Amino acid sequence: MVKSKEWNWAEVKENIWNEPSEDVYYYVSRWKKQGFKKFLDLGCGLGRHSVLFAENGFDTYSLDLSDFGLNALNTKAEQLGLEVKTVLGDINNLPYEDNMFDCLLSYHVISHTDTQGIKVIIGEINRVLKNGGEFFITLCSKNSPSYTKKNYPKLDENTIVKTEEPEAGVPHFYSDLNGVKDLLGNFEVIRIRHIEDIYEDTSGWHYFIHGRKR
Template identity: 25%
Template sequence: MKETIHSYEDLLIMLDHLLKESSEFNWDQFYSDRERKVPFFENHPDENLVDYMEKSRITAGKALELGCGPGRNAIYLARNGFHVDAVDQSAEGLDWAIERAKEQKVQVNFVLRNIFDLDIEEDTYDLVYDSGCFHHIPPHRRMDYISLVKRALKPGGSFALTCFAEGGELGGAGISDWEVYRGRSMRGGLGFTDEKLKGIFRDFTAVEIRKMRDMENETKQFGKSALLAALFKKEN
C-alpha cells in the first residue's frame, strides 16, 4: 500500500489503520458461533423500536437499517409493513438474517456492503435505523455517517439508534475523540451521553433520548439499560 496522502479518502484510510480494532476484530468470526451467549443474538426487536411503532412515532414506509447483523430489527420492520433495505459487512451475519427472514416468511433486501460504500439516492427513506453500529464508527468517519443518514432520509423522516451509554456495563468508553487517536484505540466501542448525541446530531430534531428498558427474554423484545435509545427527525 502506498503511504502518500493525496486526498481526503487517503486520510480516512490512514486513520482507519491507526486504530487497533479495525484490524483485530472479525465480525464473521463473531457471528459464526450462533450459540454464543450474546443477548442480541436472540431474534427479538429492540424495545424502543417496538415502542416507536406502538406509539405511532414511526409509521410504515421505506426503511434502511445500518449494521443489521442477523436481521432481528429488519425482520420486525418488514413484519410491520416496511419495505426494508438492511446492510451489513458480515457475510455470516447476513446468512443468518436471510435464514431467519425465510423462516418467518418476510421479505427483506439484505445487502452485503460497508455502509460507506452505499450509493443511495437522496430523500429515499422514511426511517433510518441503527442498532449497535454507530458506537463502532471512529470519529473521523462520523461526518460521512451523518451525511449518509441525511442523504438517505426524506424530509420529515426519522433516524433512530441504540448505542453504548458512557461507562455502561456492556461497553462504552468515556473518552474524547482526540483520545481515540492518542491511544490508537476505541476501546471496544465509544460511549455517549444525551448531550453528546444531541451535539453530534445537531442538524436533526431530537424527539427522545433515554436509556433502553431492561427486558426479560419472555417479552420477545431486546432491551439493556446500559444502552441509550435515541429518536431524531430530519427537518422538513
Template identity: 35%
Template sequence: MTTPNTDGSTTAHRHWDEVWKTGDGRADWSTVDPWVADTVALLRDRKVRDVLDLACGVGRHAVFFARSGFTCWAVDASDTAIEQSRVAAAEAGVDVDLRIGPMSHLPYPDDHFDYVLAYNAIYHGDRDAVRGHVREIHRVLRPGGLYQLTMLSRRNHNHGKGIEVGPGAFVQPEATDDKVHPHFYCDAAELIAINEPAALLRAHDEEHSAPGSFHWHCLFELPEEAGGTG
C-alpha cells in the same frame, strides 16, 4: 488473538461475522428489542412506508418490520449476517431487500427511506467514522424522516479502557470480543452535536444486559428542508 485496530476505522464487523456463524452466537441476537417494537405505533402514525435496518445482524428487526407491513431494506458489512438474514426472512415468509455494504457508504440513493434503525451499530469506529455514519443516514433519509439509534454512553463501564485512538474512542488490545476494534463513547451534548441538523425527539441512557453497559437510546428527526445531503 485478533490484532487490535488502532487506526479508528470501522472494522468490528470482522468480529461479528464470526459470531453469526454459530447458533450460540446468533441466539442472543434473534429477539426483537422491545424499544424497537414500541416504535411501530409512531411509524404508522407518521405514515412511514420504507424502512432500513442498518447493520442488521442476523435480521431480527428487518424481519419484524417486514412482518409489520413495512417495505424493508437491510444492510450489513458481514457476509454471514446477510446470509443468516436471508434465511430468517425466508422462514418468516417475508420479503426483505438484503445488501452487503459498509455504514460509511450505504448502497442506496439519496432521500430513499422514511425511517432508519441503527441498533448497536454506528458507534463502531472513532468520532470521525461515527460522524460519517450519521451523514450517510441523513443522506438516505427523506426530508422529515425519522431515525432510531443506540450510541455508547460515557457512563458505560468500558469507557476509558484500553488505548484511546481518538477523542472518546477506545480499543482494548487484550479483548476477546469486538472491543479489540474501535468503539466511540459520548455524552449528551456530543450525541446532539454529532447528529445535527437532526432534532432529538427522545433519549434515555440505560443498561443493556450486562451491568454497567449503558447505551443512549435515541429517536431523531430530520428537518423538512434538509433533504438527503446530511
C-alpha cells in the same frame, strides 16, 4: 477514519440477538400509524429487527458488513415468506439514493467507528432519510465501564478497540450528552434516554435517540 470491522457472528451464542429489542416494537407501531413504508435496518446483524419490520408490512432494506449475518437473515426471511432486500455494505458509505427512506433503525451499530467516522455516518443517515423521516439510533455512553475502567487500546480520546470476541478488533466510539447533541445538530431530536443495562459482572450505558430529519 478507522476501517470498519464486522462482528464475528459465528461466535455469538446468546439468543438475545435473535429477538427484537423491546424498544423497537414501539417504533414499528409509531411508524405504521404515520404511514411510513420504506425502512432501513442499518447494521442489521442477524436480522432480528428486519424480520419484525417486514412482518409488519414495511418495505425493508437491510445492510451489514457481515456475510454470516446477512446469510442468516436471508434464510429466516425465506423460511417466513418475507421479502427483505439485503446488501453487504459499510455504514460509512451507504449504497442508497438520497432521500430514499421514511424511517431508519440502527441499534448498537453506529458506535462501531471512531470520532471522524461517526460524523460521516451521521451525514449518511441524513442523506438517505427523506425530509420528515425519523430514526431510532443508539450511541455508546462515556459512563460505560468499558470506556472508564477497562484498559482497551485507544484510537482517539473517544474511541477504544475491544479485544474479546465477538467484537475483537471492533472500534467503539463513546460520547457524552453534549457530544450527542452536537452530532445531531442538523436533526430535530425528539427524545434522548440515557440507560444502563446490567449484566452479570458489569454494565453498559447507551444513549437511545429518536429524531427526525428537518
